Amino acid sequence: MNPNYDEDEPTNLEVFHQKTKTQPRMDWRAQLIGRPLPSADAPNETIGKLVGLAVFASDALSSTAYATQEILFILAAAGSAGFQYAFPIAIAIVALIVVVVISYEQTIHAYPNGGGAYVVALENIGSIPAQVAGAALLTGYVLTVSVSISSGVAQIVSAIPALLEWRVEIALMLVAVVVILNLRGVRESGMAFAIPAYIFLAVTFLTIIVGLVRAAAGTLGTVVNPPELHSSSLIIQAVTPFLLLRAFANGTSALTGIEAIANGVTAFKEPSSHNARVVLAWMGGILAVLFLGITYLARFTGALPSEEETVISQITRTIYGSEGVLYIIVVAMTAVILVLAANTAFAGFPRLAAILARDGFLPRQLAFRGSRLVFSNGILALGITAGLLIIFFDASVARLIPLYAIGVFLSFTLSQIGMARRWWNIGHRQSDPQNNEGKNYFGKLLINAIGAAATGVVTLVFGVTNFVDGAWIVVLLVPVMVMGFSAVQRHYRGLARQLSLDTFHSPHRLTRYRVVIPISGVHQGSLKALHYARNFSTDVTAVYVSMDPEEAEKIKAKWSIYGEGTRLLILESPYRLLLEPILDYIDSLARIIKSNEAILVVVPQFVSRRWWTSILHNQTAFMLRMGLLTRPGVIIIEVPYQVE
Numbered sequence: 001m002n003p004n005y006d007e008d009e010p011t012n013l014e015v016f017h018q019k020t021k022t023q024p025r026m027d028w029r030a031q032l033i034g035r036p037l038p039s040a041d042a043p044n045e046t047i048g049k050l051v052g053l054a055v056f057a058s059d060a061l062s063s064t065a066y067a068t069q070e071i072l073f074i075l076a077a078a079g080s081a082g083f084q085y086a087f088p089i090a091i092a093i094v095a096l097i098v099v100v101v102i103s104y105e106q107t108i109h110a111y112p113n114g115g116g117a118y119v120v121a122l123e124n125i126g127s128i129p130a131q132v133a134g135a136a137l138l139t140g141y142v143l144t145v146s147v148s149i150s151s152g153v154a155q156i157v158s159a160i161p162a163l164l165e166w167r168v169e170i171a172l173m174l175v176a177v178v179v180i181l182n183l184r185g186v187r188e189s190g191m192a193f194a195i196p197a198y199i200f201l202a203v204t205f206l207t208i209i210v211g212l213v214r215a216a217a218g219t220l221g222t223v224v225n226p227p228e229l230h231s232s233s234l235i236i237q238a239v240t241p242f243l244l245l246r247a248f249a250n251g252t253s254a255l256t257g258i259e260a261i262a263n264g265v266t267a268f269k270e271p272s273s274h275n276a277r278v279v280l281a282w283m284g285g286i287l288a289v290l291f292l293g294i295t296y297l298a299r300f301t302g303a304l305p306s307e308e309e310t311v312i313s314q315i316t317r318t319i320y321g322s323e324g325v326l327y328i329i330v331v332a333m334t335a336v337i338l339v340l341a342a343n344t345a346f347a348g349f350p351r352l353a354a355i356l357a358r359d360g361f362l363p364r365q366l367a368f369r370g371s372r373l374v375f376s377n378g379i380l381a382l383g384i385t386a387g388l389l390i391i392f393f394d395a396s397v398a399r400l401i402p403l404y405a406i407g408v409f410l411s412f413t414l415s416q417i418g419m420a421r422r423w424w425n426i427g428h429r430q431s432d433p434q435n436n437e438g439k440n441y442f443g444k445l446l447i448n449a450i451g452a453a454a455t456g457v458v459t460l461v462f463g464v465t466n467f468v469d470g471a472w473i474v475v476l477l478v479p480v481m482v483m484g485f486s487a488v489q490r491h492y493r494g495l496a497r498q499l500s501l502d503t504f505h506s507p508h509r510l511t512r513y514r515v516v517i518p519i520s521g522v523h524q525g526s527l528k529a530l531h532y533a534r535n536f537s538t539d540v541t542a543v544y545v546s547m548d549p550e551e552a553e554k555i556k557a558k559w560s561i562y563g564e565g566t567r568l569l570i571l572e573s574p575y576r577l578l579l580e581p582i583l584d585y586i587d588s589l590a591r592i593i594k595s596n597e598a599i600l601v602v603v604p605q606f607v608s609r610r611w612w613t614s615i616l617h618n619q620t621a622f623m624l625r626m627g628l629l630t631r632p633g634v635i636i637i638e639v640p641y642q643v644e
Contacts, residue, residue: 044271049188053196056264058285059144059257059344062337063200064290065312066151067254068092068298072305074247078239083299085244090295093251094132094288099451101284103416104262105277106444110422111275115355116262117415124418126423128482131161133414134356135481137259139474140407141349144256145386147404148341149174149513150395155310155335171395172387179383182346185372193340200337201286203330208293211319215300217486222302223314249461253339254291256408257341258283259415260348267347342391342491354620360492361485399470406474409459416452420445506604513600513635514589518582518624519544520557520604525641529604530566532639536600541567543585547576578620583627590633598635601628605638 018604047055071089075082104116117137122130153171156569157164181192215219261280268275294315297303303314316330350366357367370376393399427441463471485532515533519526519542526542533540542563546552552570558567571581589599604619628636 001109002405016608020642046272047267047277048130048269049275049282051190051194052261052268052275052279053282054197054340054348055190055267056261056279056344057257058197058337059148059341060255060283060287061197061257061290062148062334062341063254063256064204064287065293065310065334067251067291068295069305070250070253071295072298072303072311073248074243074250076305078243082239082243082247084598085247086299087292087295089244090250090292092248093254094292096252096451097255097258097284097288099454100258100416101280101418102410103586104297105280105421107415108265108273108280111262112265114263114265116352116353117411117418118263118355118501120418121414124421125197125414129414129418131482131485132213132247132478133360133479134352134361135485136407136410136414136474137263137352138349138407138481139477140256140404140411141345142382142385142389142401143404143407143474144345145175145178145342145382146389147397147400148338148345149178149386150390150393150397150400151341152335153395154397155331155338164502164610167395168391171390172613173381175342175390176341176480178339178346179234179325179379182343183370183372183374183376185374193343196333196336197340203326203333204290207316207319207326207330208290208297211297211300212293212316213454214319215297220300221318223318226302226304226306226314240414245461246465247455249295249458249465252409252455252458253405254287255404257344258287259408259411260344262326262415263348264351266351319633324329331377345386346379346382350375353378353381356485360489362488364492390542393522403470403474406459406462406471407478408476409455412455413452413459414453416448420448420452423612426549450608473512489535491581495542496616509596510598511600512594513539514593515540515600515602516582517542517602517604518588519555522555522562525604525606525639525643527562528641529602529639530564532637533600533602534564534566541569543569543571543575543582545571545578547573547578548624550585579624579627582624583631586628586631586634590631593633600635600637602637602639604642607640607642608643 068086068090072083075086107116107120111123113119115122118130119132121133123265149171150167152174153167156170157167163170163235211220252491258280261276261283262341265272265276268279294312297315297319298311300313301318303311303318305311312334313327313331316327320326353362353366356362357364365377366375366381368375368377389400423441423445427445463475467475513524513536515527517529517533517540519529528544542559544552544555546555554570556568559566569585571585573581586599586601595598601624603621603624623635625638628634
């Protein structure tokens with residue numbers, strides 16, 4: 001028995017369970033995002049493999065729309081001689097895709113509850129690297145939304161130039177649409193995004209197949225009226241290893257989004273880890289084929305990197321011979337998939353934020369599921385943050401791109417290092433007969449080591465080459481976020497220590513209350529509070545802050561009639577301060593009360609039945625309550641008084 005408790009107190013404890021029948025109200029929010037779902041429906045809100053591919057692979061697959069172009073942008077600095085290296089670089093990037101996909105397949109198998117790079121780093125490297133991985137991924141997700149939406153708007157503006165001045169507003173509207181769809185639930189948003197995603201895949205594969213067939217038949221020509229080269233081509237450089245490395249690094253933007261499946265394993269139907277691994281393999285295969293196909297056709301047709309016309313547009317109009325229906329469909333679906341790529345971030349960010357919140361690195365609110373069984377607070381946080389970035393950078397893809405890939409590849413690198421460390425530790429436990437994973441550990445370790453080296457180099461190249469162009473923001477932001485994580489965790493740990501029952505002592509039994517009633521006048525509200533306060537104690541003091549002697553005399557006269565003999569303290573305030581004199585008085589009481597006494601402040605609270613009429617009243621009671629909450633030994637009771 002706990003020695004802090006009185007043995008004479010009853011020890012029999014009866015616990016009752018009652019299932020409530022209360023249901024959420026069908027207000028405007030329910031009309032917007034759908035009817036609330038009970039917790040029992042959670043298994044039904046998971047998604048299958050086909051929908052999962054559309055939800056989690058949109059970011060990676062959409063990157064094929066600009067990854068080839070990013071390679072050519074860099075190679076253009078060497079003139080036409082540099083373009084011959086585009087396809088070999090693409091092959092090297094596909095090899096990296098294979099390594100990263102295999103690594104994340106291993107991650108999903110080892111960590112079926114999701115979390116990706118963060119969980120891998122936490123278990124195998126340490127808390128600080130895990131926080132860095134988490135911060136990098138969260139940053140990458142925010143930038144994914146900003147870049148994807150801005151890219152989609154850029155495609156729309158290219159078709160309708162009159163909308164150029166409205167690009168920020170259009171981008172924000174699209175963010176709002178994606179937020180609302182995700183608030184409706186993973187399954188519903190997935191179904192909404194699945195159709196356009198598969199149309200994009202169909203028309204893109206069709207374009208590549210037709211292009212390759214025509215190239216084999218010798219009927220595929222080169223780009224007619226190609227656009228001018230990117231401005232970097234004006235200064236011709238030699239083809240150097242560093243130039244090729246830069247082109248490789250820029251082309252690895254095709255890998256962004258691969259990690260999302262490992263973060264969101266729990267979104268899949270059971271067996272969730274198996275389904276997630278299948279979808280990851282599908283995505284890797286489709287991504288490799290699309291990327292290689294587009295890059296090959298870009299070089300075959302002589303497509304040039306340009307800010308005026310995308311490489312995809314040049315390839316498509318060359319293959320189909322004109323800017324006809326198929327051309328319009330391909331360009332339109334490319335714009336759609338770029339917008340839908342933002343959905344990958346909305347699938348990954350809330351889940352990762354929930355895991356970080358569960359571990360105490362982010363506010364606990366991010367771990368709570370909303371009415372539709374999604375992490376609604378995380379979805380809203382992502383939408384708001386991405387919207388602010390769009391406003392700040394004027395929905396400019398060129399200004400956002402330099403920030404884009406660093407966070408993603410930093411998390412890739414830490415994940416690969418973590419998995420390599422895991423295989424190393426498993427390999428050194430081979431004497432354990434239960435260690436089945438250690439049989440082929442060296443091959444797995446080698447894959448992750450190569451992946452870590454490659455992604456690490458890409459991270460450094462991105463950071464160095466794009467530092468001045470905006471990458472410094474991410475380089476600075478990640479450590480700032482890590483410091484924020486540590487501060488949040490320290491708060492929660494300190495709170496847990498203070499609330500721990502290990503050091504709990506039964507408090508002194510209170511035998512007396514000193515009651516204080518702050519009043520603004522003598523009226524029904526203050527008298528109602530007085531009648532309530534007298535139920536607790538006979539030691540009741542009404543406190544009035546006087547700024548006008550004449551008004552104070554009126555209050556004194558009325559209180560003598562209606563105050564029922566209760567003490568009235570008039571605090572004269574020559575500097576017209578209202579709250580401070582009351583707080584000072586309560587502080588003076590706190591210094592003299594005994595251990596068996598407590599200060600009870602009964603606050604008359606005016607409540608307006610109409611929301612707009614609250615603007616007409618001073619929020620004195622609210623501000624007083626906020627001032628009293630930080631004072632130990634003070635109990636606050638609000639007595640509401642409804643007014644019209």
